[in-house]
Amino acid sequence: MAATVAAFPVRVSHALAQAMQGARIVRQASPENLESDFGALSEFITPTEQHYVRSHFAVPQVDIAAWTLQVRGAVGQPLTLTLEQLRALPKVSKVVTLECAGNGRVFLNPAVGGVQWERGAVSTAEWTGVRLADLLAKAGVATDATRVAFEGMDKGDVKNTPLPAGPITFHRSVSIEDAKARDVFVAYAINGQPLPAAHGAPARLIVPGCYGMASVKWLSSIEAIKGEFGSYWESTDYAYWDRSTGRPLRRPLMGMQVKSSIAKPSPNGQVARGATTEIVGAAWSDGTVTRVEVSTDGGATWRDAEFIDPESAVTWRRWRLKWQVPATGSEAVLMTRATDAKGRTQPMTRNNDYGTYVIHHVVPITVKIT
Amino acid sequence: MAATVAAFPVRVSHALAQAMQGARIVRQASPENLESDFGALSEFITPTEQHYVRSHFAVPQVDIAAWTLQVRGAVGQPLTLTLEQLRALPKVSKVVTLECAGNGRVFLNPAVGGVQWERGAVSTAEWTGVRLADLLAKAGVATDATRVAFEGMDKGDVKNTPLPAGPITFHRSVSIEDAKARDVFVAYAINGQPLPAAHGAPARLIVPGCYGMASVKWLSSIEAIKGEFGSYWESTDYAYWDRSTGRPLRRPLMGMQVKSSIAKPSPNGQVARGATTEIVGAAWSDGTVTRVEVSTDGGATWRDAEFIDPESAVTWRRWRLKWQVPATGSEAVLMTRATDAKGRTQPMTRNNDYGTYVIHHVVPITVKIT
Known part of the structure; x- marks a missing residue:
C-alpha cells in the first residue's frame, strides 16, 4: 500500500x-x-x-x-x-x-x-x-x-x-x-x-x-x-x-473513473514559507463530481475544495483551495481526492487489473517550501 | 508461402x-x-x-x-x-x-x-x-x-x-x-x-x-x-x-480444425529403397473426416488414403496407404491433407491469426531412403 x-x-x-x-x-x-x-x-x-x-x-x-x-x-x-x-x-x-x-x-x-x-x-x-x-x-x-x-x-x-x-x-x-x-x-x-x-x-x-x-x-x-x-x-x-x-x-475500457488532479502548485515546485497560496486543479468522471478533498499533510487531514465550474456529468470541474503554507519544514506532500454523484471516491491504491490504463488512484505530489 | x-x-x-x-x-x-x-x-x-x-x-x-x-x-x-x-x-x-x-x-x-x-x-x-x-x-x-x-x-x-x-x-x-x-x-x-x-x-x-x-x-x-x-x-x-x-x-478457440497427421514413417525416419511400405496416420476435426490425401513427392501428386476407422464426428479416423518407395533418390517429402463433411480441407499455409495455436496446415515431413 x-x-x-x-x-x-x-x-x-x-x-x-x-x-x-x-x-x-x-x-x-x-x-x-x-x-x-x-x-x-x-x-x-x-x-x-x-x-x-x-x-x-x-x-x-x-x-x-x-x-x-x-x-x-x-x-x-x-x-x-x-x-x-x-x-x-x-x-x-x-x-x-x-x-x-x-x-x-x-x-x-x-x-x-x-x-x-x-x-x-x-x-x-x-x-x-x-x-x-x-x-x-x-x-x-x-x-x-x-x-x-x-x-x-x-x-x-x-x-x-x-x-x-x-x-x-x-x-x-x-x-x-x-x-x-x-x-x-x-x-x-x-x-x-x-x-x-x-x-x-x-x-x-x-x-x-x-x-x-x-x-x-x-x-x-x-x-x-x-x-x-x-x-x-x-x-x-x-x-x-x-x-x-x-x-x-x-x-x-469505457467510462472515465472519478479523478482529480492538482495543476498548481507543480509537482516538485516551490511554495513560499508561511505564505497564503492557492491549490488549484480539476476533477472529472463519467458522472458529476460532487466533492473534492485536499490534503496538504500527506493524507493525515483533508479539507473540502471549492468548485470553480458548475455541475456537469461530462466535463471537468475546476476547483481551488486556499492554503496557509507552514512556517516550518522544507516540503509538503499534497493529495487530492474526488467523489462523484455515482458515489465513487478515488481510491488510495492502484488496481493493477487496469494494466497501463486508468491511473486514477490518489497520487501524492511533493512541493518544496522555500 | x-x-x-x-x-x-x-x-x-x-x-x-x-x-x-x-x-x-x-x-x-x-x-x-x-x-x-x-x-x-x-x-x-x-x-x-x-x-x-x-x-x-x-x-x-x-x-x-x-x-x-x-x-x-x-x-x-x-x-x-x-x-x-x-x-x-x-x-x-x-x-x-x-x-x-x-x-x-x-x-x-x-x-x-x-x-x-x-x-x-x-x-x-x-x-x-x-x-x-x-x-x-x-x-x-x-x-x-x-x-x-x-x-x-x-x-x-x-x-x-x-x-x-x-x-x-x-x-x-x-x-x-x-x-x-x-x-x-x-x-x-x-x-x-x-x-x-x-x-x-x-x-x-x-x-x-x-x-x-x-x-x-x-x-x-x-x-x-x-x-x-x-x-x-x-x-x-x-x-x-x-x-x-x-x-x-x-x-x-473452440472447434478442432480439420487435420491429418502422419504416424508412420517417422519424421526423419528411414524407409527401404524400392520396398513397399505403409504410410499410416490419423485425421480429425469437429466434423466427420471424409477424405485423406497423401503425397509422397512434396505435394506434386496426391493419392487417397484408405480409412481404418469408421465415420465419426467426434473421434479421429486412422488411415493408411501403401507406398512403393522410389528406387532412386535419397529422401522423400511426405504430406497429408484431410477434408471433412463440413467441406473444410487442411490449408497449405499457416494462418498467423491463430497465434501459437491451431497448427493444422499441411506440414511436410522428410524421410530418408536407404
Missing part, C-alpha cells in the same frame, strides 16, 4: 527532454502524441491548439471532398453521407472533457511502457456534430442490434500481444444501450471550427464520459452489430480485468 | 532431450505436460496411461470425499452435488478425441514459446459421465442464459499479456447453443475407470469436437451466464483473431 502513496516519482520532471509545441508537451513526435500544459489550466474550455492529441498511427491522408461516412450493418437502409450531407443534418453542440486512458501513466511504479503521459492528457472542448441516434434512426437500425462499431481511417502495426497478423485500422464498439445513455455523436467541429487533421478531420466520434479511445477519429464507418464484437482495441489494448464476478473477465 | 511448406524443421527430433514416462514423452515435468507416442498409434482408443496430459498448473489437492460440484448462476435452483450424487444420475459414455490447441507447435517457423508439442498432444478415450443438459435442466436454467462457465480447481500465475493481477483458476465458457450442439458432459471415468488425478479427478468437462482447453479439468462449478464472459482463457490465451468480418476480432 505504501508504495502507491509514496511521493511523486523522481523520474517525473519537466527537466526531462520535452520539446514544447505551442503550449503542449511533445510526448512523442511520430505518431504525434501531445500533452496539454495541465499546470496552466486557465480556461474551462481548452483552446483547440492546446487540446491534447493522442495518435496511434500517422495522420491518415484524407481527401475531404471525396470522403464519405458509411452507416451500415444491421440497418434497413445503409447510408453513405458526404461531409456536406452530414453538416446538413440537425446538429448538436456539447462541451465534453476527454481524458486519454493512459493519462498519468508516468506516475506508475514500477514504470510501464507506452506514452509517458503526466497530467495533461485531458482537455475540454465544445464539439459540434450529428447525434448517432439520428444517424441510426435514419438508417433504420435493427431492433435486435446490440452494439455499434466505429472504424477510423488510421492504420498501422500494433504492438501488444496477442497480436493480430499485419496492420489494422483503429476500430472500436459501443453497446447500443451505452450509446443512447451517453448521447454519442459524430463531430465535425471543435470550438466552432472545422476539425484539425490531428483531431480526426473531417469527422470523429465523441463518446461523452468515456476515455478518449472510444471517440474514434477519422471516422469512415458506423456499423450496427448483432452479438459480440471484441476488436484488438477492446480486448487486447484498451481493456481491463473486471473482477465484479470474482474472476478476472476481459472488458473494454 | 514456401516457408510454410518447407521440409520438417531440423530442431524437431527425438534426439532432443526427452525423458520417456511409460509410453509418453515428457515435454514439461512441472506442471506435467506429457505427449502421447503418436508414432505408435496402434489403437483406436488410446490406453489411459498413454493419453496425453496438458496441465497449466500443479495438480490441485482434491479431497474427493469432500468434493462437490456446484451448478449455479442463472438457474432456478442451484445444485450442490457430491461425487456419489453425480454418479447416481443417468450416465452417458462417449468415445471422444481430444487435441491440445498447441499440438504441433514445434513445427511453427519461426519458433514460438509454449510447450513444444510435436504430434502427440492428441488422444482418444471413452469418457463416462452426466450430460450437461441434464444438470442444467435439473437446476432450471434460465431461458435467457447465453453461456455456461466452467471453473477448475487448478490455480496459478499466468504468463501471457495482458495479465490479470495475481494467480487465477482455470475457467472457461461455452455458449448454451454450442453446449447443446456438442452434447457436452461432465465425465468421472475414462476408459471405464475413475479419472486419474492428471485427467481432472474426480470430474472434468468433456466438450466433444473442441480443442482440449474447453474440457475443464478438476471441475468445481458450472455457472449459467447471461451475456458475455471473456475469461483470460478465452480472450488472452486460447483465443484467435477471427477475420470473417474483415477486421480481426478476438474469439475463443
